[in-house]
Amino acid sequence: MAWSPLRSDARVLRQIRLFADRYAVTTIGYGEAPDGVVEHLRLPDHVVHWHKDRRLLALRRFETAYRGAPVTVAAAELLADQAKFDVVLANDADTLPLALELAPYGGVHLDLHEYASRQSEESWRWRLFVAPYYRWLLRRHGREADSASTVGRWLAREYRREFGLTCAVVPNAAPYADRTPTPVGAPLRLVHSGLARRGRSLHVMVDAVRSCQRDVTLDLYLMPNDPTYLEQLRASCADLPQIRFHDPVPPEQLGDALAAADLGVFVLPPVNFNYRFTLPNKFFDFVQARLGIIIGPSPEMADLVRHHRLGVVLDDFTGEALAAALDALSDAQVADFKAASDAAARELSAQEQVRGWVRAIDTLAARVGG
Template identity: 45%
Template sequence: MPSLPSLLILTFSPIRSDPRVLKQVELFKGKYRVSTCAYGDAPDGVEEHYPLPSDARGWSSDKLGLITRQYERVYGGMTAVQEARKILPRGQFDIILANDLNTLPLALELQPRLGVHADLHEYAPSEKESDAKWRVFVAPFMRWMCRKYLPLAASVTTVSQGIADEYRNRFGVQVGVVTNAAPFLEAEPTPTAGPLKVIYSGAGQRYRKIELIIDAMKGVDDKVQLDFVVMPNEPDYVDELKRSAVDLPNVRFIDPVPYEELVSLIRNYDVAMCFLPNSTFNLQNALPNKFFEAVQARIGVITGPSPAMVALVESYGLGAVTTDFSVEALRAALNGLTENETAQWKSAANDAAWTLSAESQVALWESAIAEIAAP
């Protein structure tokens, strides 16, 4: 029997806590000879793992190179690239699945026999657009990588239609959409009873403006209780959030749990908060993990008027959309929660669970890699 094609899944992230990359591993192991290169320990079920040192950086610190636009030098100076070059064999993989723009030049350099698929987790040229220095010096480097390397990928995917459209319009490449859907969970909605329990889960990063949710809870009836499960990405910011909520009896911060336990935790609630301000292009077009985790947990959602989330909320009847991104609009939505309506949202999530599951969404990855493997 002929051996299976070899597939390297490449990411500059801690792979065992990266939900999107773990879905790729689960999808392809057994169908290909899967190897991984990432920070941390190997995920379960891969044939070989190439660990990156924890202090290797997947972003540039070459200020002079950025200022003078010596972008080949800038990319080669990234320590994650340097370390990966030391350990990854050139020309030995059939296919490479490159996660995020910063791995794509390396993936092409490794000369896989059949080709590279690029999966872009956001719109890279706007990654940190709220930072003026980043916009001036780093964004042009990101655009250079897009222009130079995206056309060389055999196929490209990203997380939402708005981001896919922007890549196509700016760089002339066709980009498919694989959402950050959570794995399907065989479950039924839990009963709804007061007080209504709301959860916000996500990364503790200042640009997400989580403080707006705390401000909205000032003046919300005690019929609503809100729990935060916030990862300490920026510990000082998370501490600020906790201090600002200390006088709110219906707000708690609870400890994060491993990703594989998150949906089970969310099932203890009635509504998930998927409220992301539209302060950047990527946030405007966000379709985050937490949205799909709520669907699999069979609970409702509250979102701001983010187009990608609004489309799904309205198509499937999954929850409430605030009139704008203000504290007042979010407070009104929270005060408007009722047991009957929340129970209806849970039922709608149950009906949509398979359609909005990872198993349904990842078919595009499967077909894209199969097309590269076909020759």
């Protein structure tokens, strides 16, 4: 269960691919059926997954808000005629109460992609109306899940402290790719992939390229989540031909696109809890593309960069710090970073990192018998 377009949700796709060869997988979510499933229950495209009655949230009538949410109503209708399932894998907190109501024979595993109650805490509206709802949901239902997982160690610690949830850690690792690091380019080739959202502060990379003393290029593969912001970003780069905007590429093609670069860049100012402790898909995509990595001082990523010697951890999240780091790098250092990604690629691959899901789902399935 996932209230997302399943064919483009990288984490959910990894779950589906992992279990489709071992179990008969039914999915419920948006968009066309993912490959390998036995049945797909498609949520109507017009149903907005995040919509909830603001009046009910303000009145703290959270149960009523959940039951009346359009996505809950639509999903309940799709599931009404289904036979009882053996195991349910519920993605993110919003799916959990409905998953528990299905009462699968083996149980429910909850996979939390973000820290639900602090996801957009930079917004006062979120803090006032939405955060209390998610705190209620997790306090009321979180420990009813038979097992749980999340994307990083810091999030797991906070889920345990605040909600008493014990979460296995399953990072958003990409599948292992058999690649060889490419020689360092001249000019130095930077790349970033991800969402075009204002809160992602993508201008930091633009500022760095503008003030860099060395010759660099920057290729951006951005999802048009906020078309207005994306056009503003394009306009700000009109005098920078070394910055190139590309259409998004499918997940299975992204690795080849990234591998043409030297350094993957991700500098995300910590405007909320999830941004502070982010460990995103793109980090592992960079590793599988055999790139060096430059990041801001985000603890989850910084630990891995330093442990595996993958690249540079900046002192802060500014364009000035990024430009200074790029100017200070030698080609030999970049080559060493790319070689370090190559050495760490198998350990940091999905094949190794998804074992937490395998243990959890196999444990629940073993309860069923037969």
